[in-house]
Amino acid sequence: MQDYLERIYQDVCQVNPAEPEFQQAVHEVLDTLSPVLKRHREFVDAGVLERLVEPERQYIFRVPWVDDDGKIHVNRGYRIGFNSALGPYKGGLRFHPSVNISIIKFLGFEQIFKNSLTRQRIGGGKGGSNFNPQGRSDAEIMRFCQSFMTSLYQHIGEYTDVPAGDIGVGGREIGYLFGQYRRLTNRYEAGVLTGKAVNWGGSLLRTEATGYGTVLFAASMMAKRGSDLEDKRVVVSGSGNVAIYAIEKAQQLGAHVVAFSDSSGYVFDEAGVDVALLRQVKEVQRGRVADYVKARPQATLHTKGSIWDIPCAIALPCATQNELDEAAARTLIANGVEVVAEGANMPCTPAAVELFQAANCLFGPGKAANAGGVATSALEMEQNASREQWPAEKAEAKLVRIMADIHEECAETAAEYGEPGNYVMGANIAGFVRVANAIVDQGII
Numbered sequence: 446m447q448d449y450l451e452r453i454y455q456d457v458c459q460v461n462p463a464e465p466e467f468q469q470a471v472h473e474v475l476d477t478l479s480p481v482l483k484r485h486r487e488f489v490d491a492g493v494l495e496r497l498v499e500p501e502r503q504y505i506f507r508v509p510w511v512d513d514d515g516k517i518h519v520n521r522g523y524r525i526g527f528n529s530a531l532g533p534y535k536g537g538l539r540f541h542p543s544v545n546i547s548i549i550k551f552l553g554f555e556q557i558f559k560n561s562l563t564r565q566r567i568g569g570g571k572g573g574s575n576f577n578p579q580g581r582s583d584a585e586i587m588r589f590c591q592s593f594m595t596s597l598y599q600h601i602g603e604y605t606d607v608p609a610g611d612i613g614v615g616g617r618e619i620g621y622l623f624g625q626y627r628r629l630t631n632r633y634e635a636g637v638l639t640g641k642a643v644n645w646g647g648s649l650l651r652t653e654a655t656g657y658g659t660v661l662f663a664a665s666m667m668a669k670r671g672s673d674l675e676d677k678r679v680v681v682s683g684s685g686n687v688a689i690y691a692i693e694k695a696q697q698l699g700a701h702v703v704a705f706s707d708s709s710g711y712v713f714d715e716a717g718v719d720v721a722l723l724r725q726v727k728e729v730q731r732g733r734v735a736d737y738v739k740a741r742p743q744a745t746l747h748t749k750g751s752i753w754d755i756p757c758a759i760a761l762p763c764a765t766q767n768e769l770d771e772a773a774a775r776t777l778i779a780n781g782v783e784v785v786a787e788g789a790n791m792p793c794t795p796a797a798v799e800l801f802q803a804a805n806c807l808f809g810p811g812k813a814a815n816a817g818g819v820a821t822s823a824l825e826m827e828q829n830a831s832r833e834q835w836p837a838e839k840a841e842a843k844l845v846r847i848m849a850d851i852h853e854e855c856a857e858t859a860a861e862y863g864e865p866g867n868y869v870m871g872a873n874i875a876g877f878v879r880v881a882n883a884i885v886d887q888g889i890i
């Protein structure tokens with residue numbers, strides 16, 4: 446079976462050269478599937494893997510827009526429908542200068558298994574642009590979003606493909622994208638985008654869901670070992686949507702969060718992060734981490750070194766892919782880290798993951814640990830379809846249940862396949878089996 450998996454991986458590398466992130470994501474999944482293919486020969490016979498690694502569809506488009514000085518810019522837009530065996534494509538849009546086809550494909554591929562783990566009827570997709578929103582005015586962001594949607598709108602729909610936010614795309618961008626979709630289609634199709642504002646179709650708790658869910662997943666892993674977050678020292682990378690609400694939930698569960706970051710550096714705040722101030726700086730002022738330190742002088746800003754040098758019991762990487770490498774993992778382990786849960790997608794390099802597992806550190810992979818965001822997006826779609834809005838308590842109770850179920854399924858699957866405690870294997874196999882069965886059932890398409 447290993448030869449078969451190796452051949453698929455080599456084919457992926459050959460067909461998708463110069464796409465290292467996509468190759469890495471595929472390798473990470475294939476690496477754990479040998480035992481399941483031995484039990485389920487029908488997946489091999491039906492060519493499930495060959496079909497899974499090739500996106501069903503990919504759109505690349507030009508996004509021209511005009512800045513406030515009248516200068517014309519051109520960016521590249523992407524939307525990839527990776528697999529829709531379980532439902533309409535679902536996955537966020539990322540606006541960041543680093544975006545390219547490899548990054549969008551890695552994210553879309555991960556999304557297939559993540560969405561499968563939520564047990565909601567959603568397939569995997571992803572999109573975005575190499576547009577850099579940093580330093581742009583609201584009017585520039587609006588013009589960019591309108592141009593992006595003008596190309597995208599004909600490919601999406603509540604039964605086809607439902608984009609949401611990711612890095613650089615939050616409530617403001619979703620608003621502009623939705624407005625343009627409505628204008629172009631002459632339809633108020635609320636379920637076409639998620640992450641909407643709560644006063645016009647959004648779900649309460651969607652903003653908090655990814656960060657909250659990541660901490661809930663960490664708490665479930667710890668509970669299985671008879672431990673909890675109370676008084677534990679936590680380091681969170683990033684200071685965006687996922688990071689802020691991971692910090693908030695960790696604090697609600699009694700943990701002591703001492704650091705966060707952005708691409709300009711990290712902040713160490715021994716007294717404990719003031720999450721209200723962080724929200725003010727990041728969500729209202731759209732500032733940098735340095736602005737937090739200006740308002741809280743006892744905190745220190747570090748523009749050299751790594752946030753992972755700070756000793757902690759719980760590490761929550763919530764910024765971006767491959768941000769926590771082998772050297773950082775060694776430092777964390779030497780400093781006694783007990784739990785790592787990925788709020789971001791693929792933030793730990795494969796070598797780092799191996800080290801955490803070898804050190805018997807609890808490791809929650811992103812496709813399980815950060816699935817609370819997309820799960821709540823599916824709850825938003827459910828509310829849109831029934832024209833309801835649930836109270837926050839109901840949305841939170843559902844999120845808590847979903848994260849507990851994902852944890853349980855990953856833990857049980859890992860144990861069933863002989864590697865108890867291996868959440869990477871548990872998540873990959875559990876996510877894969879559900880989507881593989883759907884692919885087999887639906888024939889060769």
Ligand code: NDP
Pocket residue numbers: 541543610611612613614655683684685686687688706707708709763764765766788789790815816818819
């Ligand atoms: P945001 O744009 O809100 O925040 C991203 C944060 O990460 C910012 O602090 C940003 O700093 C930092 N960051 C981004 N790129 C880099 C980089 N190359 N180097 C250093 N720091 C960087 O994004 P989200 O919080 O929404 O997303 C964070 C991660 O979580 C991503 O991996 C995303 O795919 C994943 N995720 C998000 C979900 C969601 O619901 N939003 C759902 C599931 C996963 P700066 O501002 O300086 O760029």
